[in-house]
Amino acid sequence: MRSSTFALICVLVAALVYAAARWFGNEYVFFAGYVVLQFIVLATAWNILGGYTGYVNFGSAAFFAVGAYSSIFFHKIFPLPIPVLIVIGGVFSGLIGLGMGYLTLRLRGAFFAIGTLALAVVLQTIITNWSYLGGARGAYVLRPAEIEFIGPYIQYLFLLMLALAVFALSVARGIERSQLGYGFATIRDDELAAEASGVPTLRLKLIATTISGGLMGMAGAPFPYYLGYVQPSSAFGLEYAVNAIAMPMIGGTTSWVGPLVGAIVLASLQQWATVTFSSELGVLLVGVLLVAFVILAPKGIVGLVQGWRRGKAGS
Amino acid sequence: MDIPYDLLVNALVAGLLLGAFYAAVTVGISISFGILDIVNIAHPGFIILGSYLAYIINARLGLDPILVSLLMLPAFYALGAVIYQVYYASFEKRGQDSLRGLAFFFGLLFVTEVALVLVFGVDYRYVQAPYIGPSQNIGFVDLPLRMLVPGVVALAMVAALQLFLTKTFIGRAIMGVAQDQLALQLMGASPTRIKRTAFAISIATCAVAGALLIIIQPVEPSVGREYIGRVFAICVLGGLGSIPGTLIGAMMLGILESFTSTFYGPSWAPAVSFGVLLLVLAFKPSGLFGR
Numbered sequence: 001m002r003s004s005t006f007a008l009i010c011v012l013v014a015a016l017v018y019a020a021a022r023w024f025g026n027e028y029v030f031f032a033g034y035v036v037l038q039f040i041v042l043a044t045a046w047n048i049l050g051g052y053t054g055y056v057n058f059g060s061a062a063f064f065a066v067g068a069y070s071s072i073f074f075h076k077i078f079p080l081p082i083p084v085l086i087v088i089g090g091v092f093s094g095l096i097g098l099g100m101g102y103l104t105l106r107l108r109g110a111f112f113a114i115g116t117l118a119l120a121v122v123l124q125t126i127i128t129n130w131s132y133l134g135g136a137r138g139a140y141v142l143r144p145a146e147i148e149f150i151g152p153y154i155q156y157l158f159l160l161m162l163a164l165a166v167f168a169l170s171v172a173r174g175i176e177r178s179q180l181g182y183g184f185a186t187i188r189d190d191e192l193a194a195e196a197s198g199v200p201t202l203r204l205k206l207i208a209t210t211i212s213g214g215l216m217g218m219a220g221a222p223f224p225y226y227l228g229y230v231q232p233s234s235a236f237g238l239e240y241a242v243n244a245i246a247m248p249m250i251g252g253t254t255s256w257v258g259p260l261v262g263a264i265v266l267a268s269l270q271q272w273a274t275v276t277f278s279s280e281l282g283v284l285l286v287g288v289l290l291v292a293f294v295i296l297a298p299k300g301i302v303g304l305v306q307g308w309r310r311g312k313a314g315s
Numbered sequence: 316m317d318i319p320y321d322l323l324v325n326a327l328v329a330g331l332l333l334g335a336f337y338a339a340v341t342v343g344i345s346i347s348f349g350i351l352d353i354v355n356i357a358h359p360g361f362i363i364l365g366s367y368l369a370y371i372i373n374a375r376l377g378l379d380p381i382l383v384s385l386l387m388l389p390a391f392y393a394l395g396a397v398i399y400q401v402y403y404a405s406f407e408k409r410g411q412d413s414l415r416g417l418a419f420f421f422g423l424l425f426v427t428e429v430a431l432v433l434v435f436g437v438d439y440r441y442v443q444a445p446y447i448g449p450s451q452n453i454g455f456v457d458l459p460l461r462m463l464v465p466g467v468v469a470l471a472m473v474a475a476l477q478l479f480l481t482k483t484f485i486g487r488a489i490m491g492v493a494q495d496q497l498a499l500q501l502m503g504a505s506p507t508r509i510k511r512t513a514f515a516i517s518i519a520t521c522a523v524a525g526a527l528l529i530i531i532q533p534v535e536p537s538v539g540r541e542y543i544g545r546v547f548a549i550c551v552l553g554g555l556g557s558i559p560g561t562l563i564g565a566m567m568l569g570i571l572e573s574f575t576s577t578f579y580g581p582s583w584a585p586a587v588s589f590g591v592l593l594l595v596l597a598f599k600p601s602g603l604f605g606r
Contacts, residue, residue: 056417058356107596110354113417114547115596117356118589121544125586136582238540242425249418284429290422294415295405 003174010166018162022155030158034226036267037161038219042240043247043259044168045215048175050245051253053208054188055104056113059120060244063213065235066093067220069127072139072230076132082160082222089221090214096123097213101206108191124236138231141224157222168215172256175211184208216244239283243267246290252302261301321455326577327570332462334569336527338562339469340542341549342476343520348547349556350493351510351517353402357420358546359539360427361518365391365525366440366534367431373442380442381468384526388519395518398423399511424539431536439533447530465527472523476516477558489513493556541585548592 021029042060049055067089074080074088096119103115128136147156175181183204186194195201224230243266251262266286273282297304340362347355368387369380406416446460480486488509491499496506528534549568553560568588576584 050414054414056414058421103597110348110417111551111596113354114356114543115593118544118548118592118596121540121589122586122593125583125589129582238425238428238537242421245418245421249415278433280429280433284426284433287422287426287429291419291426294419294422295401298409298415 003170003177006173007166007170010169014162014166018159021158027152027154030152030154032271034154034158034161035271036264037158037165038223039243039247039267040165040260040263041161041168041219042216042244043251043263044165044172044256045212045219046244047248047253047256047259048172048215049208049212051248051258052175052181052184052188053205055205055208056245057100057116057212058113058241058245059100059116059123060216061236061238061240062116062120062123063093063096063216064220064223064240065127065232066096066123067217068223068230068235069133070217071221071224072133072141075141075224082157082225086160086164086218086221090218093217093220094210094214096217097209097211098206100213101209104205104209105202120236120241124232127236128232134231136232138229138234139224140229143225143228153225157226160222161219164218168219169256169260171211171215172259176256180204180207239286242283242286242290243270246286248300250289250293250300252300254299255302258300258302265301322577324455325457326573328456328458329462329577330570330573331566332458332466332569333573334566335466335469335562336462336531337545337549337569338473338565339465339520339527340524341546341553341561341565342473342558343517343524344546344550345553345556345558345561346476346489346517346520347514349550349553349561350489351513352493353399353510353514354417355420355514355517356417356543357423357427358517358521359542360424361391361394361521362525362528362542363431363534363536363539364427365522366529367435367525368522369526369529370440370442370534373444377443379444380526380530381444381464381523384522387522387526391522392515392519395515396511398518399514402514403507403511424543428536428539435536437535437537439535440529441533442526442529444530461530465530468523469527472520473558473562476520480558485509485512541588544585544589544592548588548595551592551595 017033021033042064045063046057046060049057067086070089070092071082071085074085080088100116100119103119104112107115127133133139143153145153147153150156150159175184183194183199186197186199187201187204191201220235223235227234247262247266248259249262250266251260252258266289269285270279270282273279273285293300299306340359344355344358347353347358365384365387369383372378372383373380402416402419406419446464448461450457450459450461451463452458480490488499488504489512491504492506492509492513499506499509528538532538545568549561549564551564552567553562553564568591571591572584572587575587
């Protein structure tokens with residue numbers, strides 16, 4: 001399937017999702033759906049670096065927060081429409097991703113992962129101490145209740161996130177099928193051998209960290225408008241970092257389908273647990289599932305389904 | 316800037332005491348990460364678990380937290396052995412210990428933290444002991460017993476581990492695993508068993524470190540996260556797996572943090588350790604005392 005056909009199918013599916021959500025006619029569907037979509041973007045973004053090149057990023061929350069805080073920054077200076085803010089947030093967090101990419105020059109494997117964690121805490125401390133952005137107290141964003149043509153504001157945010165999810169999935173699938181994707185795979189399998197065979201590993205890694213970081217920032221940019229209030233501990237919340245890792249790991253890291261499946265399953269599960277019990281129980285479930293899956297089903301849900309199909313075909 | 320002399324000395328002493336405590340927190344990581352190459356990011360989570368156990372028993376039975384931690388050692392040792400067994404069977408044996416092993420420990424860290432939140436909530440907990448509160452004054456230097464007692468216990472533990480690793484047969488076998496696993500097998504020792512013992516010891520140190528932590532400061536479940544940066548910064552600074560290096564790295568970080576909070580404010584302190592970590596990783600990854 002060509003990339004353009006794939007994007008078209010994604011848009012059609014997205015249109016169906018939006019129509020179904022409107023048909024429900026309940027505001028909650030949009031609130032919950034927004035979160036699920038946001039995690040699809042985050043998980044797909046994480047997988048472009050973590051799944052394709054094998055570099056584990058523990059600092060996803062930082063990229064998300066950079067996107068959110070760049071929106072607050074511009075909201076204070078000069079109010080811009082949210083699609084522009086999404087692009088700006090993507091640029092900022094993409095630049096930080098580029099910086100993170102240079103860490104890979106010296107750091108491999110676990111050291112890189114710990115380095116990303118360090119990066120996240122340093123950024124969080126800077127924002128906590130930056131009083132213009134609200135500091136530790138947090139910042140408020142007043143959003144209009146309605147918007148032209150679409151109606152309630154939450155529907156507008158939902159549509160934006162839906163478009164972003166389509167964009168992220170198309171990018172991920174495009175990378176997979178391109179030369180870039182094969183380059184990433186060589187880095188994952190054996191970086192030294194790839195370097196020796198003339199693969200420009202540094203350039204590829206920089207591309208991967210920039211795209212991955214940029215997409216995470218884009219997912220974070222509308223966040224202040226969704227909640228109306230942002231504080232460092234919520235924007236940098238550990239649950240973003242854990243979910244961004246757990247969703248691809250549980251779905252399957254080898255293709256774009258894994259993060260999508262993982263995000264839909266886990267995010268819906270968390271929404272259900274939050275409504276029925278408490279949000280802590282929801283995130284506890286994610287942690288337990290992550291540990292269980294990496295031990296018992298290292299290839300994720302996608303791997304399980306493939307194994308099950310192959311078993312059926314073989315018997 | 317005109318810095319008062321007594322403030323400087325006080326910050327230095329506070330930093331040294333803090334550093335001794337940091338050494339106790341890090342020594343377990345130096346064994347698991349430094350010697351065994353197991354990236355146990357969940358280590359701070361187990362430290363917080365140790366703090367909460369010290370808190371419960373202290374609140375119920377009124378036992379001294381340090382005594383409680385010593386009684387807890389066998390339980391933490393067993394926990395460590397179980398975790399290593401799972402880790403070995405699921406990741407090390409299959410040869411895919413890097414990416415999935417990391418995710419495994421990250422998940423464990425998160426699960427311990429959220430489970431503690433579910434049981435105890437996010438309130439700060441503290442313990443009661445006669446040495447919390449009073450302080451000893453030597454001239455103008457202020458020595459709070461709340462820092463002095465944990466510092467002394469921490470130094471004793473680090474010294475005991477160093478003696479164990481260099482003087483006993485098992486200790487030397489643990490050091491040997493880091494250098495040449497095959498050679499160890501040829502000598503008739505099982506690397507898996509040696510590694511399990513070592514990892515169990517590293518988790519056992521969490522019992523003591525946790526009790527010391529809750530003596531020094533009130534604890535809530537997410538406090539552990541701040542320590543991820545500290546333990547790895549110290550471990551890398553000290554050259555991965557060297558116990559004396561760990562002690563020196565811990566002292567350096569303790570002093571640096573104490574100066575930062577004295578002269579710039581405590582809200583900048585968490586960034587210090589991670590900043591040091593980033594700098595060390597970027598410019599001298601083998602640490603100051605690399606092996």
